[in-house]
Amino acid sequence: MKIGIPVDFCFRSPSPEHTAEAGLRLAQALGDVPWVLALQGELGAGKTAFVRGVAAGLGVDSAAVASPTFVLAHEYRGTEKALVHLDAYRIEDSSELELAGFDDYLDGRWIVAVEWSEKVADLLPDDHLSLAFSRAPGHPQTRTIVARARSNAGAATLRAWREALKTSGVAIQGESSLAG
Numbered sequence: 001m002k003i004g005i006p007v008d009f010c011f012r013s014p015s016p017e018h019t020a021e022a023g024l025r026l027a028q029a030l031g032d033v034p035w036v037l038a039l040q041g042e043l044g045a046g047k048t049a050f051v052r053g054v055a056a057g058l059g060v061d062s063a064a065v066a067s068p069t070f071v072l073a074h075e076y077r078g079t080e081k082a083l084v085h086l087d088a089y090r091i092e093d094s095s096e097l098e099l100a101g102f103d104d105y106l107d108g109r110w111i112v113a114v115e116w117s118e119k120v121a122d123l124l125p126d127d128h129l130s131l132a133f134s135r136a137p138g139h140p141q142t143r144t145i146v147a148r149a150r151s152n153a154g155a156a157t158l159r160a161w162r163e164a165l166k167t168s169g170v171a172i173q174g175e176s177s178l179a180g
């Protein structure tokens with residue numbers, strides 16, 4: 001079910017390895033709902049580093065995960081769910097991704113990670129999780145990650161993920177409406 005206000009939290013990652021670790025823990029917190037991970041952030045912001053961790057959490061050999069900038073989609077088989085890694089960077093119009101069969105990935109069998117998701121915002125289901133990556137000025141290895149959900153199921157996933165991050169020593173900042 002869609003909820004009116006977004007729920008979100010924010011944390012910092014001090015290295016690519018920490019970013020991947022955060023992705024791994026998100027994969028472990030994902031439930032049965034078909035999940036679209038909508039990734040935003042400039043070139044080199046850390047989106048692919050994060051997806052590598054998601055892949056590892058799904059049982060995919062994460063060394064195989066590369067930015068799919070020159071092809072639209074990379075598909076990987078996990079132990080239970082499959083992962084599709086999409087990159088909308090070169091897309092002029094979201095209809096290109098629609099024509100490429102985006103909806104076929106929303107059948108519940110896939111975790112769908114979309115880089116440059118802002119370019120295909122109209123195709124994303126309401127229950128997607130949004131992950132925005134940005135650099136911290138003066139700190140080349142630091143990335144700020146803002147996670148946001150707009151559905152009850154998404155909020156539950158964010159809560160589980162936040163707790164897993166806290167347990168692993170990540171300092172959570174700027175939580176809103178994430179009680180529980």
Ligand SMILES: Nc1ncnc2c1ncn2[C@@H]1O[C@H](COP(=O)(O)OP(=O)(O)OP(=O)(O)O)[C@@H](O)[C@H]1O
Nearest residue numbers: 013014015016019043044045046047048049141143
């Ligand atoms: N804390 C960090 N988290 C993630 N990557 C980091 C971090 N610190 C430095 N980096 C470096 O930033 C780069 C991130 O590259 P990555 O391919 O993940 O970016 P991207 O957002 O997918 O970019 P693109 O839009 O070009 O696909 C890598 O070279 C990585 O080593």
Ligand SMILES: [Mg+2]
Nearest residue numbers: 047048067115
């Ligand atoms: Mg990338």
